[in-house]
Amino acid sequence: xKIAVATKDWSAVSGHAGQARCWLLYDLTDQRAGKPLPSPTxxxxxxxxxxxxxxxxxxxxxxxxxxxxxGSAGDGFIRHMKKRGADVLLTGETDPATALAHIIAGEAxxxxxxxxxxxxxxxxxxxSRH
Numbered sequence: 001x002k003i004a005v006a007t008k009d010w011s012a013v014s015g016h017a018g019q020a021r022c023w024l025l026y027d028l029t030d031q032r033a034g035k036p037l038p039s040p041t042x043x044x045x046x047x048x049x050x051x052x053x054x055x056x057x058x059x060x061x062x063x064x065x066x067x068x069x070x071g072s073a074g075d076g077f078i079r080h081m082k083k084r085g086a087d088v089l090l091t092g093e094t095d096p097a098t099a100l101a102h103i104i105a106g107e108a109x110x111x112x113x114x115x116x117x118x119x120x121x122x123x124x125x126x127x128s129r130h
Contacts, residue, residue, distance in 0.1 A: 001028045005096045006070040012094045017070035018052030018077040021045050
């Protein structure tokens with residue numbers, strides 16, 4: 001399973017997944033609880049590749065990802081990712097390794113923290129193409 005984690009600075013889970021440029025891509029195909037996480041691949045998106053704007057008119061660096069992990073995302077983003085074959089998980093956990101440990105162990109993720117951009121995205125999503 002491949003999981004992409006939205007980050008701002010390569011170290012903390014970021015809010016507003018659709019605007020995230022920096023992603024940590026984890027390939028957890030052979031991962032088991034208790035084993036150390038593999039090193040992630042860093043993926044930096046260009047402005048045209050930001051998922052908020054991407055038109056699905058060609059390949060994308062995050063193609064093949066099954067789970068998107070972020071601090072916040074709007075409903076349009078969640079629908080868009082579902083169409084692309086990825087589920088979106090939202091969490092208040094800021095440490096990617098801790099969040100992934102919860103997922104691998106089948107545990108619930110910590111609840112999201114309040115993020116004003118999520119409210120703004122919900123308004124924007126009323127008019128979204130997704």
